[in-house]
Amino acid sequence: MARRRQLYEGKAKILFEGPEPGTLVQYFKDDATAFNSQKKGTITGKGVLNNRISEYLMMRLMDIGVPTHFIRRLNMREQLIREVxxxxxxxxxxxxxxxxxxxxxxxxxxxxxxxxxxxxxxxxxxxxxxxxxxxxxxxxxxxxxxxxxxxxxxxxxxxxxxxxxxxxxxxxxxxxxxxxxxxxxxxxxxxxxxxxxxxxxxxxxxSKTGEKMDKDRFRRDLGKVEEGYQEVARRLGILPEAGVRDLKGPEMMQ
CATH class of the missing domain: 3.30.470.20 (ATP-grasp fold, B domain)
Structure with missing residues (x-):
């Protein structure tokens, strides 16, 4: 596994030094927070789904001329982005x-x-x-x-x-x-x-039932949080090829 220097860790993602100057690797975690981090938890497979959903929507926006930092998806949990x-x-x-x-x-x-x-x-x-x-x-x-x-x-x-x-x-x-x-x-x-x-x-x-398919399921203890995220990916036609599964992040350099 590649050794990369960690630059930043937020609530849901980690940023690593990219392979080329001006690039970063963005890693999606399964960690979930709400109410300014007063509530914390884990949504299994969330990082994999968010990586795929964000990739898809960024690419569609780029198709209509919206400039983004996105370059390409690297694997199930990582994408290459421009440093901004x-x-x-x-x-x-x-x-x-x-x-x-x-x-x-x-x-x-x-x-x-x-x-x-x-x-x-x-x-x-x-x-x-x-x-x-x-x-x-x-x-x-x-x-x-x-x-x-x-x-x-x-x-x-x-x-x-x-x-x-x-x-x-x-x-x-x-x-x-x-x-x-x-x-x-x-x-x-x-x-x-x-x-x-x-x-x-x-x-x-x-659109018909008003059922929530987002992080509000976690915020409000509605249950079936993973299913909500999966349903969004399913409707967009982008569920991961191998299904939702855990992948370890890149080894960090001290």
Whole structure:
């Protein structure tokens, strides 16, 4: 097994040094957290499924011209990505009232919103990722006005495309979180989609029954968490060739 230098470990993924300059290897874990890590657990096979689902959705977005950090999938749990400077914002798109939006504003969960709403959260776990506005973002230099214009344009395009794609397989895209980074190439900078798109950071409901097929099954102790993730992959036609199974991560260099 290849020895790689670990650069970062988050709640759901580990980043390793890539084989070439400007690349990283992103490893998907089975660890699950909720409520700002107050609840922790393991969802067996989640890393394998999220790797495949994120690969598929990133590639489909690239097909319509959305720039991403994704290069290719390496194996069941790893993908090769471009190294980017992550913008410290979690960009949340809401199409249907759910989660914290329902709690904050007293809107019944499941209410279709009059239009898609974009919210920004400061990416800082110590502060529990607080909700922020454009004034905060530009005043503190997390992103420029032009950066935000690019982020909004990409986010709306991603939302439109994924909403249609998922509706075609009977899934409602209730809301989702995306992250963006600055990619520097040939003395130029551009904003690209980073992180992942999977049931970990999307609310996905069956379009007919409203059954949840995402991490809310873990958050709310609904049971059959693995089955929810598997159903999303099944509908997208991308269940792993060998089925969901555990794979060890690369050996880490000290």
């Amino acid at each position: 400077e992550i913008i410290p914002l979690e960009v949340v798109v809401r199409n249907v009232a759910a989660g914290s939006l329902s709690t904050r504003l007293g809107i019944q969960e499941g209410t279709r919103l009059p239009r898609s709403i974009i919210e920004y959260y400061y990416k800082n776990a110590a502060l529990n990722h607080p909700l922020v506005c454009e004034e905060h973002i530009t005043a503190f230099g997390w992103a420029s006005t032009q950066d935000l214009d690019d982020i909004v344009a990409l986010t709306l395009r991603i939302n439109d495309f994924l909403s249609g794609l998922l509706l075609g397989v009977g899934i409602t895209l209730v809301d989702f979180k995306v992250e963006f980074g600055r990619l520097y190439e040939n003395d130029e900078m551009r904003i690209v989609l980073a992180d992942e798109i999977s049931p970990d950071n999307c609310r996905l409901w069956d």
